[in-house]
Amino acid sequence: MSPADPSPHPTSVTTDTDGAAHTSAQPDWAAPVAPGLLDATVVLPGSKSLTNRYLVLAALATERSRLRAPLRSRDTLLMADALRSLGVGIDDVVPEGEAVGGETVPDWVITPPERLTGGVGIDCGLAGTVMRFLPAVAALADGPVRLDGDPQARVRPMGPVIDALRTLGVHVDDDEGHLPVTVDGRGHVPGGAVTMDASASSQFISALLLAGARYDDGVTVHHDGKPVPSEPHILMTVETLRDAGAIVDDSEPNTWRVEPSEINALDVSVEPDLSNAGPFVAAALVAGGTVRVPGWPQHTTQAGDLLREILDTMGADVRLDRSGLTVTGSGELVGIDIDLHDAAELTPTVAALAALASTPSWIRGVAHIRGHETDRLAALTAELGGVGAHVVETADGLRISPAPLRGGRFRTYHDHRMATAGAIIGLRVPGVHVEDIDTTRKTLPDFVGLWQGMLDPSGSVVLAR
Numbered sequence: 154m155s156p157a158d159p160s161p162h163p164t165s166v167t168t169d170t171d172g173a174a175h176t177s178a179q180p181d182w183a184a185p186v187a188p189g190l191l192d193a194t195v196v197l198p199g200s201k202s203l204t205n206r207y208l209v210l211a212a213l214a215t216e217r218s219r220l221r222a223p224l225r226s227r228d229t230l231l232m233a234d235a236l237r238s239l240g241v242g243i244d245d246v247v248p249e250g251e252a253v254g255g256e257t258v259p260d261w262v263i264t265p266p267e268r269l270t271g272g273v274g275i276d277c278g279l280a281g282t283v284m285r286f287l288p289a290v291a292a293l294a295d296g297p298v299r300l301d302g303d304p305q306a307r308v309r310p311m312g313p314v315i316d317a318l319r320t321l322g323v324h325v326d327d328d329e330g331h332l333p334v335t336v337d338g339r340g341h342v343p344g345g346a347v348t349m350d351a352s353a354s355s356q357f358i359s360a361l362l363l364a365g366a367r368y369d370d371g372v373t374v375h376h377d378g379k380p381v382p383s384e385p386h387i388l389m390t391v392e393t394l395r396d397a398g399a400i401v402d403d404s405e406p407n408t409w410r411v412e413p414s415e416i417n418a419l420d421v422s423v424e425p426d427l428s429n430a431g432p433f434v435a436a437a438l439v440a441g442g443t444v445r446v447p448g449w450p451q452h453t454t455q456a457g458d459l460l461r462e463i464l465d466t467m468g469a470d471v472r473l474d475r476s477g478l479t480v481t482g483s484g485e486l487v488g489i490d491i492d493l494h495d496a497a498e499l500t501p502t503v504a505a506l507a508a509l510a511s512t513p514s515w516i517r518g519v520a521h522i523r524g525h526e527t528d529r530l531a532a533l534t535a536e537l538g539g540v541g542a543h544v545v546e547t548a549d550g551l552r553i554s555p556a557p558l559r560g561g562r563f564r565t566y567h568d569h570r571m572a573t574a575g576a577i578i579g580l581r582v583p584g585v586h587v588e589d590i591d592t593t594r595k596t597l598p599d600f601v602g603l604w605q606g607m608l609d610p611s612g613s614v615v616l617a618r
């Protein structure tokens with residue numbers, strides 16, 4: 154559904170805890186208004202991007218790996234299920250110690266098969282990491298692998314990664330650069346050098362690099378086109394590969410080389426998802442008071458770390474120390490002029506904050522998010538506009554200026570970050586009703602529980618796991 158298609162009686166694709174999508178008519182969620190100043194500690198689950206990279210690398214490794222505190226949300230459960238169907242063992246193991254607050258978070262122990270199994274189908278849901286990363290992995294399977302996903306996934310761009318795989322010696326059938334895609338796995342991939350235009354998604358490059366060490370000649374990827382978005386995610390790919398012993402040369406701009414090599418087993422703890430922390434730390438700015446996120450890393454490749462600078466610029470007091478991140482706001486916030494090209498997934502959160510700010514904002518550099526879960530520029534323009542915000546969509550972003558906001562229906566277009574943007578607005582604006590709040594399960598298993606816990610006036614430690 155495009156943002157221009159209002160759906161008065163919505164039918165939502167939501168997700169069971171096992172990662173399966175199902176269709177249901179779900180009532181809109183009345184976004185709670187903040188009861189006063191916040192005083193909450195929110196323990197967020199692991200990073201989607203890290204969990205799915207570790208899963209892929211562990212599936213291609215020589216030995217058994219252990220993934221501690223992985224994210225268990227729709228995108229990562231789909232990745233785990235897909236790898237299982239390729240013959241990878243992925244089992245829950247209760248960790249030795251206790252997690253924060255006495256809750257145990259099962260680890261994943263990942264056992265790679267001798268050879269990846271072909272002749273299988275993979276459900277990618279709406280997960281960019283699954284639909285882009287797995288064709289490059291499936292090429293190593295013994296037999297054909299068919300990948301498909303949600304209806305919205307069939308319009309997300311795939312062409313450059315498919316064409317690149319063909320150049321590297323893989324046979325692929327596709328639907329004009331989109332899902333469904335069938336990769337004819339032949340047990341090995343010649344590999345070599347390829348030039349691609351990755352201006353629509355950094356995930357095209359990450360996909361080839363993650364699998365490339367297992368290609369006969371490794372892989373050299375050269376990008377030729379407008380600047381690659383979300384570059385920290387490519388650095389994340391490079392660092393996770395190096396953690397697994399792969400040899401990666403990223404010394405030349407727009408060129409990445411992965412040598413052919415074995416991939417070592419991993420034993421890693423997943424950092425909290427900083428982009429998912431966005432709406433929670435934004436809440437301190439909107440409602441006033443303090444929100445703490447324990448475990449915020451001192452050094453990270455996660456793009457969400459840019460939130461520290463963003464919140465500071467918009468008026469929060471932001472402190473990072475060994476206990477984590479502490480964000481304190483007064484309830485007053487100012488606009489921001491920012492290029493989010495490197496951290497495009499933060500756009501819905503920043504746009505929601507901008508709609509509540511007392512001065513104008515300009516978000517630039519994010520044309521490619523028209524190919525995210527939905528056309529996010531159109532969706533944000535429509536939905537923030539629908540609750541009274543002054544939003545102008547530009548060629549590569551949004552201009553948002555102060556306006557009195559009002560309640561109303563906030564449509565989400567199957568996009569988890571549209572849903573959390575609606576929740577941010579609802580903190581201050583009574584009567585915001587968010588469509589299909591369960592779409593947040595794409596990357597957070599229990600957004601509503603966490604959000605309500607954060608708003609509990611008794612002050613709280615809110616556990617996500």
Ligand SMILES: O=C(O)C1=C[C@@H](OP(=O)(O)O)[C@@H](O)[C@H](O)C1
Pocket residue numbers: 201202203281282353354355356359382383386497498
């Ligand atoms: O590789 C990854 O884990 C991601 C890369 C980025 O994609 P784009 O480069 O398409 O923005 C980001 O927006 C997405 O949420 C996750």
Ligand SMILES: C=C(OP(=O)(O)O)C(=O)O
Pocket residue numbers: 279280281282498525526570596
């Ligand atoms: C763009 C996003 O997801 P995906 O990994 O599906 O591209 C996102 O989470 O904001």
